[in-house]
């Protein structure tokens with residue numbers, strides 16, 4: 001008994017030292033690797049080679065995609081050695097598989113390995129996939145599909161967003177063709193001053209849309225989603241389009257309807273657009289009100305539906321309007337527009353947010369006076385307030401005084417809002433910008449529909465910010 005009492009502490013210390021030794025060294029890892037080698041040795045393997053070039057010395061796209069996939073694997077980061085490169089952005093560090101390096105991957109429980117080899121005839125490389133013969137039937141095809149899909153997502157994230165515009169140059173015969181320029185997107189959801197809940201709901205809606213390929217396929221529906229952004233001028237609709245494009249990393253096809261020669265030209269433009277893109281038509285209400293126009297309402301309706309017949313792949317359509325009151329109901333019907341988002345004029349919380357962003361002012365002695373003016377119903381657009389603040393940014397007090405006088409001289413604003421401003425719609429005569437409590441509560445109730453989108457009838461449009469005139473929502 002006494003011997004045992006002496007022995008136990010020794011055993012515990014011994015055990016502790018052994019464990020410490022094992023964890024401090026790589027002995028366990030080495031043993032595991034040896035065991036895996038032994039296990040591999042007991043199986044028959046099959047090799048698949050993915051050469052960098054085909055027999056015509058054209059680059060093999062599969063090679064590029066597999067490389068992209070392998071270079072993104074966490075096992076590359078954990079491997080004994082690898083190459084490091086800078087990326088296109090100065091602070092990007094990229095990992096690249098080295099020649100003769102092998103990395104492992106696991107797919108559906110099967111272990112596979114990839115080795116980058118130099119081909120016999122010189123500089124070209126070959127990626128060699130090694131997998132167990134037993135697993136081949138089960139995993140080879142889905143594994144390659146998985147690689148293509150992951151590589152596609154990675155390239156999509158890395159790509160530079162393009163803005164494409166239809167040009168009107170009949171003399172050069174280019175009418176109906178897209179001209180493309182890099183889209184240096186400055187606006188993002190972070191820079192836009194609007195209700196945080198609303199922003200999050202839109203982001204969630206877009207994310208859900210991106211993940212819903214199978215859902216749309218199962219329903220036999222085209223994978224597209226249409227948004228209507230409406231509200232007075234300068235409330236951030238175009239900035240929101242840019243923020244959406246940046247969030248989705250989609251190219252933007254900005255259609256200028258005045259440069260479209262006729263209905264079939266409009267259809268043609270759509271046919272020439274690519275998948276993973278946003279089709280944007282700005283100021284649609286204004287265009288529809290024009291007396292002489294080349295494109296008819298029917299042409300526009302067909303264009304909105306045309307996506308159904310022409311383009312099966314993911315597309316987001318965005319239409320902007322100052323007001324949807326005068327617009328033909330057919331245009332807004334469920335299925336043509338899925339989500340309605342209202343952009344109201346600035347209310348006091350929105351103003352405070354802008355003052356903080358533009359002037360770095362969180363509190364100010366003029367704020368109570370400004371709050372009173374906002375409560376009195378006067379309002380300006382975020383663009384108007386932003387401009388005043390930018391031109392007076394050296395003196396916050398002057399900037400705030402300028403906002404006050406602009407709002408006071410804008411006493412007619414109320415009537416202006418009644419005719420076209422959604423804020424009036426929301427507040428039932430009271431100020432009701434994106435930040436107002438009443439608006440928030442109503443918005444939240446409407447947005448709640450988004451959370452339950454799965455259970456919504458597919459054809460029901462979603463109104464993310466519009467007024468609820470009869471209050472029945």
Ligand SMILES: Nc1ncnc2c1ncn2[C@@H]1O[C@H](COP(=O)(O)OP(=O)(O)OP(=O)(O)O)[C@@H](O)[C@H]1O
Nearest residue numbers: 191192193232233234235236237238239382383386
């Ligand atoms: N909600 C906002 N948050 C931050 N800045 C805004 C907001 N709304 C507008 N702005 C500023 O005002 C400028 C004009 O906005 P934008 O062009 O997006 O408005 P719009 O609603 O498209 O106007 P219009 O109907 O005249 O085309 C933007 O460059 C942006 O800096």
Ligand SMILES: [Mg+2]
Nearest residue numbers: 237238282320
């Ligand atoms: Mg605009």
